[in-house]
Amino acid sequence: MSEVRDLQLKVLWLSGRLYHRHEIVEPHQHDFAQVQLVLSGQEYTDLTQSNGDDSVSVSVFANQLVFIPPYTTHSFHFEHETVVLDVKFDLQADIAGLIEKNASQHIFDVEDVSPFYALLNEAIPAEQKRFPAAALQLDVDFKQLLLSTIFKQQPAESSTHNLDRLIDINTDFPLLKYLQDHYAEPIQLPELAAHFNYSKNYLIRICKRETGLTPMNLLQHIRLKHAQNYLEYTDLSVNDIAIKVGLDANYLTKSFTKTIGTHPIAYRKQSRQEHERNITLMNTFNRQSQPQIKNSVQHPMD
Structure with a gap:
């Protein structure tokens, strides 16, 4: 073919x-x-x-x-x-x-x-x-x-890419758009449900139906994708990146390492070598x- x-x-x-x-x-x-x-x-x-x-x-x-x-x-x-x-x-x-x-x-x-x-x-x-x-x-x-x-x-809104592709496809989903616009802010599930006038359980249910993730897991994914972009394309420290994506620096490092599979600094070095080819x-x-x-x-x- x-x-x-x-x-x-x-x-x-x-x-x-x-x-x-x-x-x-x-x-x-x-x-x-x-x-x-x-x-x-x-x-x-x-x-x-x-x-x-x-x-x-x-x-x-x-x-x-x-x-x-x-x-x-x-x-x-x-x-x-x-x-x-x-x-x-x-x-x-x-x-x-x-x-x-x-x-x-x-x-x-x-x-x-x-x-x-x-x-x-x-x-x-x-x-x-x-x-x-x-x-x-x-x-x-x-x-x-x-x-x-x-x-x-x-x-089109495109803060993230591969669940990233899923996020691009679902940009009309109001909850997703809200999280893309406000990911750097402190966000908790009760306040998020109140913003949309939903119960917490209903918000979780519709979010999992649309994206396969709970609202807080979706927010975490968006934050980590932005952290990846900052690591790849800026010289900001991990502490500064954590502030920009709304996370504590230690939590960002642990979560990034667990989810992406490598420490943020190692990821920065590897991704830059890959992208410069x-x-x-x-x-x-x-x-x-x-x-x-x-x-x-x-x-x-x-």
Whole structure:
């Protein structure tokens, strides 16, 4: 059976990459589109359209995305350590024209980067072809995020992914939405039931029917997924992460280790090593065509 892919947008390659101070990517172009989402730090991007007449230099800050159309010469340089999610993808002419018509400014703010984090987690089973629709799901999810960002629409709530996928599917469930919005706050079952004017037993029953979990277990899952994202994509300490997700630091460490199977610090190291590798989804994509990263500082010879 041939691999199923989206007809309009096909993800070719993803990478979560750390660029160091003074590193540069020299001018180059390619026949596919590219998005770079800055997760931390700052990227300086120079773009020249295929006609050579339209050149622009932009600074891309954290939680901003730069869209690079096909056949656009571009280069990058970095004056600070910068973490970037890099996605390269094929576009059919119809959707490419629609995006380019509305992407003339190139830079877009991303209010919630967590769905983009989840793309890296989706890409691994897609690359390994663990199930037939894995790459198709990645194509569709990335297309939704890209269009939502460019057309200034809110993407669907997606604080979590695999029970995460279950949570994405059930975003219309009021209890789930409430927990996604308030997970960092102190929440107890009696107050939660009172908020929805339900008895505790009824709230537990409908939550288990919709998600397979009790309300407090669902809240725990959401908190741990946010903790995972903070560990993977920030340098916050475990104590600071615990505060952000509404947990005590010791409890977070114990619960994370028991549920995820590894200590938070070990998880951070392992996930960053995994995400910084390049993920190629199409065998025909020439990885050797990727531009080299150089250091712009010239060191004197000894």
